[in-house]
Amino acid sequence: DADVTQTPRNRITKTGKRIMLECSQTKGHDRMYWYRQDPGLGLQLIYYSFDVKDINKGEISDGYSVSRQAQAKFSLSLESAIPNQTALYFCATSATPGTSGGLSSYNEQFFGPGTRLTVL
Amino acid sequence: AQRVTQPEKLLSVFKGAPVELKCNYSYSGSPELFWYVQYSRQRLQLLLRHISRESIKGFTADLNKGETSFHLKKPFAQEEDSAMYYCALSGSGGSNYKLTFGKGTLLTVNP
Numbered sequence A: 001d002a003d004v005t006q007t008p009r010n011r012i013t014k015t016g017k018r019i020m021l022e023c024s025q026t027k028g029h030d031r032m033y034w035y036r037q038d039p040g041l042g043l044q045l046i047y048y049s050f051d052v053k054d055i056n057k058g059e060i061s062d063g064y065s066v067s068r069q070a071q072a073k074f075s076l077s078l079e080s081a082i083p084n085q086t087a088l089y090f091c092a093t094s095a096t097p098g099t100s101g102g103l104s105s106y107n108e109q110f111f112g113p114g115t116r117l118t119v120l
Numbered sequence B: 001a002q003r004v005t006q007p008e009k010l011l012s013v014f015k016g017a018p019v020e021l022k023c024n025y026s027y028s029g030s031p032e033l034f035w036y037v038q039y040s041r042q043r044l045q046l047l048l049r050h051i052s053r054e055s056i057k058g059f060t061a062d063l064n065k066g067e068t069s070f071h072l073k074k075p076f077a078q079e080e081d082s083a084m085y086y087c088a089l090s091g092s093g094g095s096n097y098k099l100t101f102g103k104g105t106l107l108t109v110n111p
Helices: none
Strands: A004-007 A010-013 A019-025 A031-038 A042-051 A054-057 A064-070 A073-078 A087-094 A115-119 B003-005 B010-014 B019-021 B024-026 B032-038 B045-049 B072-074 B083-090 B099-101 B105-110
Touching: A004 A087, A010 A019, A019 A031, A019 A087, A019 A115, A031 A064, A031 A073, A042 A064, A042 A073, A042 B099, A054 A064, A073 A087, B003 B083, B003 B099, B010 B019, B019 B105
Parallel strands: A010 A115, B010 B105
Antiparallel strands: A004 A019, A019 A073, A031 A042, A031 A087, A042 A054, A064 A073, A087 A115, B003 B024, B019 B072, B032 B045, B032 B083, B083 B099, B083 B105
């Protein structure tokens, strides 16, 4: 089955370390997203990419960077991790509306299983 | 700017009771509204979307443009409905296609 996968699933690191979270998808979708989930704050968009050459900041991009290496891969980096970046991180994908993978006005996002990151 | 408000962080009901999870939104154009659900230890998944006007697992949601609401309802809650529910909004055109999520409501259905 087409899927969205994330590695690692769990990571514990120390303040100041550089961390990369990876997301891969076999859904053939053009659009990919990174979110963080914190209790009581819901899901907040960090970065999103509508195709390989398109990268956009979301609501909370400070302290994060991304790389879209291919249509199927979208990585999130924390250049110098800090404790308040401890959270659950989700990658998601969606088809471009109007393409074969998506209806004309329909934007369902498919989520990965999440990466639990702890920064000590 | 687009915004989604879920006023209840927690909602607890008994099995068989009706349940309504509230969602209000702010968007100047024509929005698309969704409900996503996250069961314990599972990934977030789409529950239903207003454009389809469907009922999934007994849940329905009607878009009320006058009240800018998209409340999720189920007449008889089941224990397996216990989960975190997120209301989400997508605008139309260009970068507005990205989703904006509410903060979520944790539903607990007690036996």
